[in-house]
Amino acid sequence: MDIQTTGLSRRFGKVTALHSVDLSVPGGMYGLLGANGAGKTTLMRILAGVLPPGGGEVRVGGHDLTTGAGRTAVQRRLGYLPQDLGLYPDLTPREFLDYVGLLKGLDDTRARRQQVDELLELVALSEVAGRRMKGFSGGMRRRVGIAQALLGDPALIVVDEPTAGLDPEERVRFRSLLAGLAGHRTVLLSTHIVEDVAQTCQHAAVMAGGRVVYTGTVPDLVRMGEGATWEVVTTTGAPPPVGVVVSAISRTDGTHYRVISSTAPGAHAVPAAPSLEDGYVALMQRAPAQ
Numbered sequence: 001m002d003i004q005t006t007g008l009s010r011r012f013g014k015v016t017a018l019h020s021v022d023l024s025v026p027g028g029m030y031g032l033l034g035a036n037g038a039g040k041t042t043l044m045r046i047l048a049g050v051l052p053p054g055g056g057e058v059r060v061g062g063h064d065l066t067t068g069a070g071r072t073a074v075q076r077r078l079g080y081l082p083q084d085l086g087l088y089p090d091l092t093p094r095e096f097l098d099y100v101g102l103l104k105g106l107d108d109t110r111a112r113r114q115q116v117d118e119l120l121e122l123v124a125l126s127e128v129a130g131r132r133m134k135g136f137s138g139g140m141r142r143r144v145g146i147a148q149a150l151l152g153d154p155a156l157i158v159v160d161e162p163t164a165g166l167d168p169e170e171r172v173r174f175r176s177l178l179a180g181l182a183g184h185r186t187v188l189l190s191t192h193i194v195e196d197v198a199q200t201c202q203h204a205a206v207m208a209g210g211r212v213v214y215t216g217t218v219p220d221l222v223r224m225g226e227g228a229t230w231e232v233v234t235t236t237g238a239p240p241p242v243g244v245v246v247s248a249i250s251r252t253d254g255t256h257y258r259v260i261s262s263t264a265p266g267a268h269a270v271p272a273a274p275s276l277e278d279g280y281v282a283l284m285q286r287a288p289a290q
């Protein structure tokens, strides 16, 4: 299911959360990057049909989300994992998924139960399928969340900050699970964790201050850091006088700074090959102030 927005806007009182957003999301796994407050959640909620747009055009799978009928049609065909999905602590994952399946209109009891068991297997929760969720770790909760999003085999999956708060091992496991789902679906992944996008997505958009400031391939976003990524070693420990420091590692010969700067941050600065994080920081440096 493809996503097209043109001039999409949304205000909350005096706050403009989205300013004329133009976005075209092809199939596969698509990353939506941006700092806190950039407008990612507002965009995801509109795309998921739970928040009406303020202005502009937005179509998901051909359905017009500016109409109530369009939003209802999309909600039937998409899986949504919001940032703050409430799980019922006294239910087991099997009971919870069965309940969500009913809400999604999976009326055939036998088929629904079979789907629930297949999804529990997919997200590696079969062994705890009969245990109440109140003692579950953050990673287990997220996996229940993605399983509920997958009920009904949606063509589009929208996931908002799914790896926030997970430990590194759980994060790697969860994003591999997401990437595995993208084969014949569109998976839209919103995150402020650049590494999640680097490891899973081919295409991405970057938002800042309610605007889309980049859309394109992930390798092209990496290239935004070309000519702007530097390594500087200082023995005094003081950071270089110009640029944005993306990392600082203390070694026996001094502090190794990785710096994003349009000019060399010192006479001994050495150009370095950019990572996605470097490209992202370079882009944010160049993006007009909001």
Ligand SMILES: Nc1ncnc2c1ncn2[C@@H]1O[C@H](COP(=O)(O)OP(=O)(O)OP(=O)(O)O)[C@@H](O)[C@H]1O
Residues within 6 Å of the ligand: 012, 015, 016, 017, 034, 035, 036, 037, 038, 039, 040, 041, 042, 043, 161, 192
């Ligand atoms: N329901 C709301 N009422 C008032 N303001 C809101 C509401 N939802 C979002 N905003 C404001 O809109 C802007 C964008 O918020 P949004 O949650 O979309 O950003 P985000 O990129 O998802 O950030 P985060 O990662 O922190 O969730 C922020 O200034 C936020 O305070």
